Every structure is written in structure tokens, then in C-alpha cells.
Amino acid sequence: MELKEMIGRRRSVRAYEKQPLEESQLAEIRAFMAKAVPLDASIAVHAEILDKAHVTLLQKWDAPHYISVCSEDRPGWLENVGFMFQQVDLYLQSQSLGSCWVGMGWPDESLVPSGMKHAILMPFGKPKSVPERTCAEDFRRKAMGEIADYPDDRLEAARLAPSACNSQPWYFVHAGENVLHVYREELNVIKRRMLGKYNPMDVGIALAHLMLTNESFAFRREKDPPLKDGFIYMGTVELN
Ligand SMILES: Cc1cc2nc3c(=O)[nH]c(=O)nc-3n(C[C@H](O)[C@H](O)[C@H](O)COP(=O)(O)O)c2cc1C
Incomplete structure (x- = not known):
């Protein structure tokens, strides 16, 4: 199955068969x-x-395998990790495997390459009887009107994207038929402690869905960021 077909079917899996792949x-x-x-x-x-022997987890459930993602800490690193590893999440699920993004877990410190930071874990393995989603109604997500200045079918794939605590921080403003400014919600101090690291990653995840469902996708950061009250500018996408 193509990766883009998994956007409307994937889900976070938190119960795995023990045996390794x-x-x-x-x-x-x-x-x-x-x-x-x-x-x-x-x-x-x-x-x-x-x-499992090389990761520390806060959650009670576990999986036979964990992708540990580390990256250089440079502007845009979290969006980049979200963008790249959402493709991996969809790939795993296209192979009838289960997967889940996990922020509350860490690899052994000795496994983080020097000059890099740990970004995220992605447990995966054979799921224990998890039904696939079959339609948009199976997703608990914001309505289109809450994530964009006006409805746009091309944004449906972004609307369905997974995010930390299902926070769905993305917001899209059209700057032309095919050009959209991408924002994320500005968080208060308490939420920032919980989601501050993950919300940029969430935006990268939503952008990966847009890349996979549009014939062409280009991303840039405007030198003069277009401001929007209560939101943080993340970049501008051009779709076709
Ligand atoms: C960046 C990120 C971090 C996440 N961290 C955790 C986590 O630590 N533990 C967990 O059980 N789920 C975690 N999730 C999974 C989300 O809770 C889940 O994607 C969201 O509730 C939407 O559900 P769905 O993936 O089934 O569509 C995380 C998701 C993302 C994108």
C-alpha cells in the first residue's frame, strides 16, 4: 500500500506482541x-x-523495537525530525506493523552521537489485534474550520496528522491559491513545558502528510515572517 493511503488508516499502537521481527x-x-x-x-x-534494554520509558506498555532519533540541534531540527519520521510511521503501518511516537522515553545516553540531541522514540512491532481505521470519522481531530482560514481539501491530510497529546497545533493561512503560511499555536507557560518541544515536530508531521498527498510540495521560511496573533510562524508551503 502507498504511504499516502495510510494517512487515513494509521493509528498509534500501544499493545505489541513480544516476539522481535x-x-x-x-x-x-x-x-x-x-x-x-x-x-x-x-x-x-x-x-x-x-x-528495550537500551531505552528508558515512562509509560507502562512496551514494544520489541524502538527507533531512536537524534539530530543536530539547529533551527528547524524538530520540524525536520517530524517530517522525516512520519514517513517512517506510515511505512511501518503499511507493512501491517504497529508504531507510536513517544516523547516520554529516552535511549541510553551513550547512544546519542556527540554534537546531537535525542529527539524522539518510535516503538514498533507486531500489533496485538489493533483494528485499522477506515475513514476520517475514526479520527478524533479538530474540524477543518479550526485549522485553516478557509476550507481546503488539500489540508485534509494535515488535519488527520498525529500530534503530541493530540494537540493539533497547526494553522494554515492562504497567501494565494497554492501558497499557504503555516503557524502553530502559541502555548502558555504550563503547556509550553509539556508540548514546547513536540509542537514543532507535530507541524513537521502534518507537512509530511501534505508532501505525500500533493503533486508538488516546497517549503521555505520567509525572511519577513507574516505575523498572526496567538500563533508562531513556522514557514510557508507551496502546493500543486
Ligand atoms: C511528537 C509526539 C509525541 C508523542 N508522545 C507520546 C508519548 O509519549 N506517549 C504516548 O502514548 N503517545 C504519544 N504520542 C501519540 C499521540 O498521543 C497520538 O498521536 C495522538 O493522540 C493521536 O492519536 P493517533 O496517533 O492514534 O491518531 C505522541 C505523538 C507525537 C506526534
């Missing part, structure tokens, strides 16, 4: 990760597959 399947996943499209190719990213 075959090494050949792990090799295919590594090969896919190596060719994930970046949002900013100048930012170095390192990803590896770890087992």
Missing part, C-alpha cells in the same frame, strides 16, 4: 529510514533501531 524486516526498515525525505537536508539526523 526478523532481521531481514529490520534491514528493510533501516533502508527505508535512510531514504526518508528531509524538510531541511542540511540538518544531520541519526536513527537506529534499539531493543
Whole structure:
């Protein structure tokens, strides 16, 4: 199944069979990760597959495998990680595997390459009887009117994107038929502590969905950012 077809079917999986996957399947996943499209190719990213012995988790559930993603900490690093690894999330689910973004978990410190920071974990494995979603109604998401200045079918894929605590921080403002400014909600101090790191990643995830569902996708940051009250400018996309 094509990655874009998984946008309307994927879900976070939090119950896994214990047995590890075959090494050949792990090799295919590594090969896919190596060719994930970046949002900013100048930012170095390192990803590896770890087992449970090398991660610390706050949650009670676990999985046989964990992708640990580390990156250079440069402007745009979190959006870039979100953009790249949402492609991996969709790939895993297209292979009938389960996966979930996990912020509340960390790899052994010795496994974070020097000059990089840990960004996120993505547990994966064979899901324990998780039904696939089949339609948009299966998603608990904001309405189109809450994420854009006016309804635009091209934004449906972004609307369905996963986000930390399902916060769905993205907001799109049209600057022309095919040009949209992308914002995220400005958080209060308390929410910032919880979601501050993850909301830029969430925007990258939503942008990955736009890249996969549009014939052409280009992203840039305007030198003179267009301001919007209560929102933080993330960039501008051009779709076709
Ligand atoms: C950046 C990010 C961090 C997340 N961290 C966690 C986490 O620590 N634990 C968890 O159980 N789910 C986590 N999630 C999963 C979200 O809760 C989930 O994507 C959201 O509720 C929407 O549900 P869905 O993925 O099933 O569509 C995270 C998601 C994202 C995008």
C-alpha cells in the first residue's frame, strides 16, 4: 500500500506482541529510514533501531523495537525530525506493523552521537489485534474550520496528522491559491513545558502528510515572517 493511503488508516499502537521481527524486516526498515525525505537536508539526523534494554520509558506498555532519533540541534531540527519520521510511521503501518511516537522515553545516553540531541522514540512491532481505521470519522481531530482560514481539501491530510497529546497545533493561512503560511499555536507557560518541544515536530508531521498527498510540495521560511496573533510562524508551503 502507498504511504499516502495510510494517512487515513494509521493509528498509534500501544499493545505489541513480544516476539522481535526478523532481521531481514529490520534491514528493510533501516533502508527505508535512510531514504526518508528531509524538510531541511542540511540538518544531520541519526536513527537506529534499539531493543528495550537500551531505552528508558515512562509509560507502562512496551514494544520489541524502538527507533531512536537524534539530530543536530539547529533551527528547524524538530520540524525536520517530524517530517522525516512520519514517513517512517506510515511505512511501518503499511507493512501491517504497529508504531507510536513517544516523547516520554529516552535511549541510553551513550547512544546519542556527540554534537546531537535525542529527539524522539518510535516503538514498533507486531500489533496485538489493533483494528485499522477506515475513514476520517475514526479520527478524533479538530474540524477543518479550526485549522485553516478557509476550507481546503488539500489540508485534509494535515488535519488527520498525529500530534503530541493530540494537540493539533497547526494553522494554515492562504497567501494565494497554492501558497499557504503555516503557524502553530502559541502555548502558555504550563503547556509550553509539556508540548514546547513536540509542537514543532507535530507541524513537521502534518507537512509530511501534505508532501505525500500533493503533486508538488516546497517549503521555505520567509525572511519577513507574516505575523498572526496567538500563533508562531513556522514557514510557508507551496502546493500543486
Ligand atoms: C511528537 C509526539 C509525541 C508523542 N508522545 C507520546 C508519548 O509519549 N506517549 C504516548 O502514548 N503517545 C504519544 N504520542 C501519540 C499521540 O498521543 C497520538 O498521536 C495522538 O493522540 C493521536 O492519536 P493517533 O496517533 O492514534 O491518531 C505522541 C505523538 C507525537 C506526534
